Amino acid sequence: MPRRFRAVEVLLTALLATLTLLLGAACGSRVPEGEFTGRGAASEPPPRAEPLRVGILASATSPVGGRAFTGPREGATAWFERLNARGGVDGRRVEVHTCDDGGSRVGNQECVRELVDERHVVALVGTAVLDYAAAPRVSAAGVPDIGGQPVGPAYETYPHLYSIYGSLAPRTGDAPGWDGKLYGGTEVYRYFKREHGARTAAVVSYNQSASAAYARFVAEGLRAEGYDVVTEQVDFALPNFRAVAADLKERGADLVFDALDTHGNARLCKALDAVGARLTAKVTTAQNWTDTVAADYKDAPHCRNALWAAGSSRNHQDTGHPAVREFRDAMKGRPLSQWALEGWAAAMWFTDAAKTCTRAEPETAATRACLDAYLERGEPYDADGLLIPVVFEHRDAPPTTRNTCLSVARWRDGEGWVTQSGDMNRTCFDVPQLPYEP
Numbered sequence: 001m002p003r004r005f006r007a008v009e010v011l012l013t014a015l016l017a018t019l020t021l022l023l024g025a026a027c028g029s030r031v032p033e034g035e036f037t038g039r040g041a042a043s044e045p046p047p048r049a050e051p052l053r054v055g056i057l058a059s060a061t062s063p064v065g066g067r068a069f070t071g072p073r074e075g076a077t078a079w080f081e082r083l084n085a086r087g088g089v090d091g092r093r094v095e096v097h098t099c100d101d102g103g104s105r106v107g108n109q110e111c112v113r114e115l116v117d118e119r120h121v122v123a124l125v126g127t128a129v130l131d132y133a134a135a136p137r138v139s140a141a142g143v144p145d146i147g148g149q150p151v152g153p154a155y156e157t158y159p160h161l162y163s164i165y166g167s168l169a170p171r172t173g174d175a176p177g178w179d180g181k182l183y184g185g186t187e188v189y190r191y192f193k194r195e196h197g198a199r200t201a202a203v204v205s206y207n208q209s210a211s212a213a214y215a216r217f218v219a220e221g222l223r224a225e226g227y228d229v230v231t232e233q234v235d236f237a238l239p240n241f242r243a244v245a246a247d248l249k250e251r252g253a254d255l256v257f258d259a260l261d262t263h264g265n266a267r268l269c270k271a272l273d274a275v276g277a278r279l280t281a282k283v284t285t286a287q288n289w290t291d292t293v294a295a296d297y298k299d300a301p302h303c304r305n306a307l308w309a310a311g312s313s314r315n316h317q318d319t320g321h322p323a324v325r326e327f328r329d330a331m332k333g334r335p336l337s338q339w340a341l342e343g344w345a346a347a348m349w350f351t352d353a354a355k356t357c358t359r360a361e362p363e364t365a366a367t368r369a370c371l372d373a374y375l376e377r378g379e380p381y382d383a384d385g386l387l388i389p390v391v392f393e394h395r396d397a398p399p400t401t402r403n404t405c406l407s408v409a410r411w412r413d414g415e416g417w418v419t420q421s422g423d424m425n426r427t428c429f430d431v432p433q434l435p436y437e438p
Helices: 003-026 071-085 105-118 135-140 187-196 209-224 241-250 262-275 322-330 338-360 368-375
Strands: 052-058 094-100 123-125 145-148 161-163 182-185 200-206 228-234 255-259 281-285 307-311 401-405 407-412 416-419 428-436
Touching: 052 071, 052 105, 071 094, 071 145, 071 322, 071 338, 094 105, 105 135, 123 338, 135 161, 145 338, 182 209, 187 209, 187 281, 187 428, 200 209, 209 228, 209 255, 209 428, 228 241, 241 262, 255 262, 262 281, 322 338, 338 368
Parallel strands: 052 094, 052 123, 123 145, 145 161, 200 228, 200 255, 255 281, 281 307
Antiparallel strands: 182 428, 307 407, 401 428, 407 416
16 A cells, blocks of 8 residues: 555544544443433434334544444444344334445435435434444434434534433534534543553653644543653654654553554554563553454564453443443454444334334334434433443533442453453442643
8 A cells, every 4th residue: 555545544543543442432421330320303204003113323434444434333232123023112122224424524424314315214222433424413303312322522512412421411413513612531640540540641642733632631531540641653654663662661651552453553553562671561452452463463462462451331342241242243354343242232122212213102113213212211221230320411511520330340361352351330430630622
């Protein structure tokens, strides 16, 4: 691949990782399990005799690669296949329509036109796209978008859009969050400080604006938790990871966070192994919480076995939990990842809403308005224990602190992702909420 095309791919991947990490830190009602209280305008769908039509948007052929956005689609599709085999929603089959927007703005607009205007879907489920250009159109049509991955700020901006992590923002359509600012917590940094005694943390980024902006946000959060922070920046076109690794070893970094793409992460890990650096943790997020780690990091065995992931959903390898076992059984033949589990949870969320609506409105079955009301009812939702309970509110002012819970796992060769945090609904911290601009 010519260097200039590879550079574009890396840039887009880094931007994707940056936005996902930022919004994953900012979103979600991660309340303790004891506070969980129940699981819970445009054209309407066809009559009750017809199937319930849902749409799944995915940037399956985006410039950042085919794997990046397909996990939620795979998980949601597996859920609906099993649901239909068991009779659908109170006897009504769910008809799934997928659309690949190619990771482009034009493609995204075309997919939404097809799904909303032509297919008349009652909802979108498990959206995962590089550029949600048509989000205003989805919102204006009153189509609930349930359990999408917040890669950009759309889910913190528009009504009728419900990310898999929840939201407290006003979501009036005027600006993201509160006057253009979103807020993220420091729970991940607090966890490593409390559980592993980490004191020195490094943040590695490219000399590229989105990457550098995320690195500044991470560094600020680490300092707020009392860490000594080491910042490292590599040239975007010709990164010298060996020099970074040598400096991190000399300065005794316990943790390494980054604003890099998967390729850059693998090269950084290889360099850390080459200089003999031994970390407490190389921390990643749910997007990279996949079963391809052994292949992605094949040249870095020590760093690979120091990979940790933190998120807001139950480890997809936690086979001691019945909902995880059901997910894994239904996913046979499909790639396993945390995003796939969250896509499965999004489809479950739609189903619970549709069942409630069908029973409340038997003459019309589930309408867009009824689904919307279910999502907005202000009660936490946990997808049979797969999610740290999620809620949607509309707060006029951002929170200054929050009680935030998290799920943590570590990669071990021969075992895969091993849960480290115990009960994710009890691994909770009262942490400050720091502002950033998306």
